Amino acid sequence: MESSLEPVVETARNGLPTLRLAGRYVHSRHDPAREAARAMEELARRDPPAVVMLGLGLGYHATFLLANTDQTHIIAFEPSQQIVALARGAGTLPSGTDHTRLTVTTTDEQLLAALSAHTAEGFAVFDLSGRTEGDDAFAEARNAAQRFASRVEINRNTLHRFGRLWVRNLCRNLPQLANAGSVTRLRDTFEGFPVILLAAGPTLDQVLPILPEIAQRCVVIAVDTALAPATRAGVTPDFAVVVDPQYWNARHLDRVLLPDTILVSEPSAHPQVFRAFPNAVHLCSSVFPLGRAFEMSLGRFGSLGAGGSVATSAWDLARLIGASSTHVAGLDLGFPGGRTHCRGSFFEELTLALAHRTAAAEGVIFRYTWGENAVPVPANDGSTLLSDRRMAIYRSWFTSQLALPGAPFTASVTKGGSAIEGVESGSTEDLLRLPPRRAEIDARRRILVETPATDSEGRRKLLLEQTVAIERTIVDLATTADAASAEIERIRTHHEAGRDVDFSPLRPIDEALGSHPAGAIGSFLVQEAIELVREGYGSESIAEQIEASSALYSGLADAARFHAEELRQARDSLTQVSEGQDRGL
Numbered sequence: 075m076e077s078s079l080e081p082v083v084e085t086a087r088n089g090l091p092t093l094r095l096a097g098r099y100v101h102s103r104h105d106p107a108r109e110a111a112r113a114m115e116e117l118a119r120r121d122p123p124a125v126v127m128l129g130l131g132l133g134y135h136a137t138f139l140l141a142n143t144d145q146t147h148i149i150a151f152e153p154s155q156q157i158v159a160l161a162r163g164a165g166t167l168p169s170g171t172d173h174t175r176l177t178v179t180t181t182d183e184q185l186l187a188a189l190s191a192h193t194a195e196g197f198a199v200f201d202l203s204g205r206t207e208g209d210d211a212f213a214e215a216r217n218a219a220q221r222f223a224s225r226v227e228i229n230r231n232t233l234h235r236f237g238r239l240w241v242r243n244l245c246r247n248l249p250q251l252a253n254a255g256s257v258t259r260l261r262d263t264f265e266g267f268p269v270i271l272l273a274a275g276p277t278l279d280q281v282l283p284i285l286p287e288i289a290q291r292c293v294v295i296a297v298d299t300a301l302a303p304a305t306r307a308g309v310t311p312d313f314a315v316v317v318d319p320q321y322w323n324a325r326h327l328d329r330v331l332l333p334d335t336i337l338v339s340e341p342s343a344h345p346q347v348f349r350a351f352p353n354a355v356h357l358c359s360s361v362f363p364l365g366r367a368f369e370m371s372l373g374r375f376g377s378l379g380a381g382g383s384v385a386t387s388a389w390d391l392a393r394l395i396g397a398s399s400t401h402v403a404g405l406d407l408g409f410p411g412g413r414t415h416c417r418g419s420f421f422e423e424l425t426l427a428l429a430h431r432t433a434a435a436e437g438v439i440f441r442y443t444w445g446e447n448a449v450p451v452p453a454n455d456g457s458t459l460l461s462d463r464r465m466a467i468y469r470s471w472f473t474s475q476l477a478l479p480g481a482p483f484t485a486s487v488t489k490g491g492s493a494i495e496g497v498e499s500g501s502t503e504d505l506l507r508l509p510p511r512r513a514e515i516d517a518r519r520r521i522l523v524e525t526p527a528t529d530s531e532g533r534r535k536l537l538l539e540q541t542v543a544i545e546r547t548i549v550d551l552a553t554t555a556d557a558a559s560a561e562i563e564r565i566r567t568h569h570e571a572g573r574d575v576d577f578s579p580l581r582p583i584d585e586a587l588g589s590h591p592a593g594a595i596g597s598f599l600v601q602e603a604i605e606l607v608r609e610g611y612g613s614e615s616i617a618e619q620i621e622a623s624s625a626l627y628s629g630l631a632d633a634a635r636f637h638a639e640e641l642r643q644a645r646d647s648l649t650q651v652s653e654g655q656d657r658g659l
Contacts, residue, residue: 081157083132083164091164093132093157100131100204110134117198118142124149124197126189126219128212129205130157130178133167140173147175149188149197153211155180182214186474189222197222221470237362237599239319240342241637244365245644247341248541250348251368252534252648254355257338257394258376263518265396268292268508270487272311273385274299275406276413277488281502282307291508292401293515295392297384298326298347300404311335312519313395314351315388316343336522338378338391341365354523358387363594364544364637371540372533379475383407383468389475392482399483401500406491407468408451408461454499455489469494538648545641547592552634554590558583558627566620575616580623592634599633600626 086092086106093100102109114135117125121143127136130152139148152158158178161167168176177192179185199219206212270285270292272278278300281288285307288294296304296311298318304311310332316323317340324344337351341360348355358378360366369375379390385405392400451461469492475481476496485500561579569575587593 081154081160083160091132091166093160095157095205096208098204100129100202101134106132106134107138110138114138114142114200117146117200120198121146122198123147123195124192126193126197126199127151127202128199128215128219129202130161131202131205132157132164133161135200135202136176137167140168140175143175145175147192148177149185149192150176150178151180151185151212151215152178152205153180153209153215157205182218183477185215185218186477189218190474193222221467236319238636240362241364241599242640243319243344244342244360244368245640246345246647247343247348248368248537248644248648249534250345250355251341251357251372252537253528253530254357255528256373256375257356257358257378257391258374260336260338260356260391260395260522261376262394262396263522264293264515266398267396267511267515268505269392269395269397269400270294270505271385271388271392271400271402271405272296272300272304273388273402273404273406274303275404275408275488275491276410277406277490278303278404280488281403284502284506285309288502288505290510290512291505292511293392293395293397295388297388298323299384301326301330301332302328305330305332312515313338313388313391315339315384315391316347317384317387319344321346334519334523336519338387341368341375363598367544367595368537368540371536379471383471386468386471386475389472389484397482399485401485401487401505402497403486403488404491405486405494405497406459406488407465407494408453408459408492409448410453410459410490412460452493453490454486454493454497457490459490459492461492465492472496534648538645541641541645541648544592544595545638545645547590548595548634548637548641551587551590551592551596552631552638554583554586555596555627555631555634558587559624559631562620562623562627566624569616569620575620577619587630592637595637596630596634599636600629 080096081100082094083091084094084103086102087104090106092103092106118139123145124147125139127148127150130136130150133150136148136150139146152161158180167173177188179188197219199216201216268291270281270288272281272285272294274297282303285304286309289309293313294304294309294311295313295315298314298316301311301314313336314332315338319340319342321344324346327347327350330350331352332350333353335351336354336356337348338356338358339347341357342362342365357375359369359375376394378387378394385402389400389402448460448462450458451466453459472484473495476484481496483498484496485498485504486494487500487502487505558580561583565575565577565580590596
C-alpha cells in the first residue's frame with residue numbers, strides 16, 4: 075500500500091530538517107523537534123506499554139518518545155517507503171531504526187504482525203495529523219488499531235472477571251496435568267485428512283441430519299457447545315476443544331461420556347470437564363503466569379490460537395493436526411434468525427427452562443442478542459444478521475490468520491452465519507463427494523487414545539515439588555507486599571498531618587517486589603491496581619500517588635495470599651493422589 079504523495083525535505087528556521095507533503099508541512103517550519111516534544115510529553119509521562127503511531131514523518135515524535143520513556147514500544151505505520159527512507163537519511167531517527175523499542179511498518183500485514191507482538195498489555199494511538207490528513211492509506215491502519223484496542227479491552231475485562239477462577243481451576247486440575255499429553259504431540263497426526271469443525275451456532279442444525287455421513291469422510295472436531303448435539307446426531311467427535319473456565323460452560327457436558335474422544339483443553343478449564351474424557355487429554359499452554367510456572371517443570375504444552383473464542387482454538391487445532399482442508403459448520407458469529415445456539419445445545423435448553431409466562435423464550439433471546447450492542451452484519455448467503463462487538467473481534471482474528479502465508483483452506487458448509495473474509499463458500503455436497511476414510515481416522519485416533527502420553531508418576535512428583543516451591547515464594551511475596559503497605563500507610567499519615575513526604579524508604583521494597591520470583595504470578599490478579607499506579611505516578615498530586623501505591627501493595631498481598639491458599643489445597647490433593655498410587659489404590 076504505497077502513498078502517491080511526493081514528500082520534500084526542507085530546512086526549518088532553526089536548521090533542522092522538516093517535511094513538506096502535498097503543499098503542507100508535516101512538521102513545524104520553525105522548530106520541528108520542539109513541536110514534537112510538546113505533542114508527546116503527556117504520552118511520555120504515562121509511559122504506556124505501546125504506542126501505535128499513524129504516520130512517521132521524519133521521526134521526531136518517535137525519537138522523543140523513545141528518549142523519554144522506559145518501556146514504551148512504538149509501532150509506527152508509514153505506508154510511504156520514500157518517507158521512511160527520508161527519515162532514516164535525515165538522522166532524526168535512532169540509527170537505521172534498529173532501536174529495540176521501535177517497529178516501523180509499511181504494509182497492513184506488517185502492522186497486524188506488530189500489533190499481535192507488542193500490544194497485549196494495551197496501547198495508545200498517536201495520529202500525526204499533518205501526515206495522515208487526506209491520505210486514505212491510513213484508514214485500514216486506523217481500523218486495525220481500533221479492532222486490536224477492542225480485543226485488548228475484552229481481554230482485560232475477561233481477566234478481571236475470570237482471573238481468580240483460572241487460578242482456582244488450574245490448582246484443582248494439577249493431577250490432570252500429570253496424566254495429560256501436550257498438543258504438540260498431535261502435530262500432523264492427521265496430515266492430509268479433511269476436517270469438519272462443529273461450532274454450535276444455529277446453522278449447525280443444517281448439517282446434523284447428515285453428520286454421520288460426513289463423519290465417515292472427515293476428522294470431526296467439536297467445540298464444547300457442539301458436543302451434545304453431535305452425539306445426539308449419532309457422531310462421536312474425534313476431538314473436543316474446551317477453553318472456558320466457567321461452571322456453566324462445563325454444563326455442556328452434562329450426561330456426556332466420551333472415552334474415545336481426545337480432549338484438547340486449557341489447563342484452567344472447569345475440573346468437571348475432565349470427567350467426560352477419561353482416556354485422552356491433551357493440554358495447550360497456559361496464558362497466565364502460574365500455568366507457565368508449572369510448565370517450567372513439565373515442559374511447554376504448545377500453543378493454540380487464542381482469538382477469544384473456543385472456535386479460534388478449534389480452527390488452530392485443525393491446522394496443527396495437518397488438515398488438508400477445514401470445513402466449518404455453525405461458525406455463525408452472530409444470531410441467525412434471532413437465535414443464539416443450535417437446537418439441543420445446553421444454552422438453548424437453558425433459555426427454554428428460564429422462559430415462563432411473563433418472559434417467554436423469545437424474550438430471553440431478544441435480551442441476549444441485543445445486550446451486546448448488536449448491529450447488522452453481512453451473512454455468507456447474501457442476507458444480513460445481527461452480531462455484536464465481541465464477535466467482530468473473532469471475525470477479525472480469523473481474517474488475519476487466513477491472510478497469513480500457508481493458512482489452510484477453510485470453507486463454511488452452512489449458510490446464514492456471518493460472512494468472514496477468507497472463509498470460502500462451501501457445501502455439504504462437497505463433503506459427501508469425498509471418499510470414506512473413517513477406518514483410517516479411527517485407527518490413528520486409537521493410537522493417541524491408547525498410548526500413554528506421559529510418565530504420570532514422574533510428572534506428579536515434579537508437580538508436587540513445583541507446588542511446594544511456588545507456595546513458599548508466593549507467601550514471601552505477600553510478606554514483602556505487607557511491608558510495603560505498612561510503609562505507604564506511614565507516608566499517608568505524614569502527608570495528612572502536613573509533614574514532608576519521603577518515598578525513598580519504599581525504593582528497596584519496590585526493588586524486591588520488582589525482582590521477586592513470584593512477582594509475575596501475584597501481579598496477574600492486580601492489573602487494575604497496576605493501571606492505577608501508571609496513572610498515579612507522575613501525577614503532581616501526592617495523595618494520588620499514595621492512593622495508587624496503597625492499592626497496588628494491598629492488592630498484591632491479597633492476590634499472593636489467594637494463590638498461597640489455592641496452592642496449599644493443590645499440594646494436599648497431589649499428596650493424596652501420590653499416597654493412593656503408592657498403596658496401589
